[in-house]
Amino acid sequence: MNKNILKILAFLVLIGLFATSCGSTRKTIAISEAEEAVFNETAEDTVRIASDKTEYEIIIIEPGFYTWLQSIARPEGxxxxxxxxxRNAIFVMNWNQRVLMPRQFNPQLYLLQIDYNPQIDYGYEVNYKLYNYFIFFQRKYNQRLGPFLPRI
Structure with missing residues (x-):
C-alpha cells in the first residue's frame, strides 16, 4: 500500500477513536428531586447582580433561580x-460565543451577550451570583459552558 494512504487511514482511525471516546465519556449531571422541583417552578424570579463600585449590573429573570440560589447553591464564602x-471568565466567553451562533445554539437560551472583563474587580457578590447563575443555567438546561461538569 501507498504510504500516503496508510497515513490517511491511520489519521481517520485516530479521529474515529477520538470521536467515539469523547461521546462515551460525556457524563450526565445528577439532579436531586429538590433541584428538579426548583427547575420546574414557573413563577418569575428576579435577581439583581450589581456592584455600585463598578456600576455593573445584570438582572436575571429566571423562574426558580432565586429559590435555587437560596436553597441549593453553595453559600457565599x-x-x-x-x-x-x-470560572466566570470561561463561562462568559462560551456564553457570548453561543449568542453569536443562533443557528447552532438555541437563541431562546442565549439571548444577550454579557459584558464581563476579567481585568475588572466586580467584587465577591457579583462574581458569586453570576457564577451560580451559570451553574443553575447549565444544570437546568443541560448545557456545558466549560470543560468541567457544573457541580454544586
Missing part, C-alpha cells in the same frame, strides 16, 4: 473570589 472570577 464557599468559593474564593479568584475561583469565581476564573
Amino acid at each position: 464557599y468559593y474564593s473570589q479568584n475561583y469565581l472570577e476564573s
